[in-house]
Amino acid sequence: MDLPLSPGDRLTARYGRHLPRVPQPDSTAWNATVDALLAHRSVRKWLDRPVDEDQLLTVTAAAQSAPTSSNKQVVSVIAVEDADLRRQLARVGGRMSSHVENAPVVLVWLIDFSHGRFLAQREQAHPSDVAGGHGTAGRVPTDLGALDYIDEPMMAVLDIGIAAQNAAVAAESLGLGTVFLGSLRNDIDEVRRILDIPEHVVPFVGLELGHPDPTENAGVKPRLPMELFLHRNRYNRREDAAGAAERSRLLGSYDDVLGTYYSRYGSHPRWSHQLLNRLTSTATEKSKRRLLRDVLRRAGFGLR
Known part of the structure; x- marks a missing residue:
């Protein structure tokens, strides 16, 4: 029987890297519900x-x-x-x-x-x-x-x-x-x-x-670094040269982390390239998702 993972192990799996700060198993910031959430994977x-x-x-x-x-x-x-x-x-x-x-x-x-x-x-x-x-x-x-x-x-x-x-x-x-x-x-x-x-x-x-x-x-798929997800008090625009460099570094690091995760399945495009491909008009137009506005209007929504 597999032993339960520690909070540090759970967080390492979720982000694909060791974090400098993690809760202890007996911490008030950790319980069975949180453990289950971080263990989520798609089946x-x-x-x-x-x-x-x-x-x-x-x-x-x-x-x-x-x-x-x-x-x-x-x-x-x-x-x-x-x-x-x-x-x-x-x-x-x-x-x-x-x-x-x-x-x-x-x-x-x-x-x-x-x-x-x-x-x-x-x-x-x-x-x-x-x-x-x-x-x-x-x-x-x-x-x-x-x-x-x-x-x-x-x-x-x-x-x-x-x-x-x-x-x-x-x-x-x-x-x-x-x-x-x-x-x-x-x-x-x-x-x-x-x-x-x-x-x-x-x-x-x-x-x-x-x-x-x-x-x-299939395992726990790593997510973007928390630094790109969590903003404190105000939105971190990263519009100056230092901010752009930080964003580029963090995104590059995530490309590497996710590439390591996907290596178990063979070759896979970098996340940054995949994201851009999925944001093209072609990605939407190849299915009937492009007709969602019409679907909603026929369902009686004005969309004003």
Whole structure:
């Protein structure tokens, strides 16, 4: 049985280098939850073993326990357990997504304002009055005018991220593995067709759940140096010559660290080159992600 890693070992794995300052195992800055978060890795190879119903319900409850903007609760999720449906979702992801088919469960997270739409239609058909509270005394409003503004779908996407990460942390605490699937946005309308999702509901991201195959050659992927991530009190612009040199040094160091990590899989492009390639118009235009604005407009969002 493997011994648990120390905080120093966990942080070394996460950043690919020894850090000058690390918490001690008995520190108030370290516990089992933090340890689990730093141990996260993406899993794409699964054992042929189902996620049981209690595990799925626990993960779902953890997701619903996440904060939600103004308690609007405009996120829902489809647990896709059917093998044929997973096979079709894998095709949306393309040639690198065969693991979707083999995952016991794929959670598909949705921008879902359907409850608000239903309540507005009900109020229009059967008006009721309100007396004070957080709203205005009088008739209950039903115009849904907030959906004309880009803040609403952006807020829903933020809530999806928070809820889905809660689900991932809960799943990993139960011994399950996870990997997120932005690939579902390659063709949102096809995902709608596969899962019978109405046009006003938008599937946005997936999350695979399952029991990790211990033979998978995957580890903890190093992240950018904390110096490039953590700003204190003000944004560190690094616009002068010294700042630009520091940024260049830190990014070069990260290219080397990630190159060492990827060496176990053979050759791999430098992170800096990969980032620039993924920020090109070509990277977006090769799939139907370029149509996201149209998808959101057809779902009833004005994007003003």
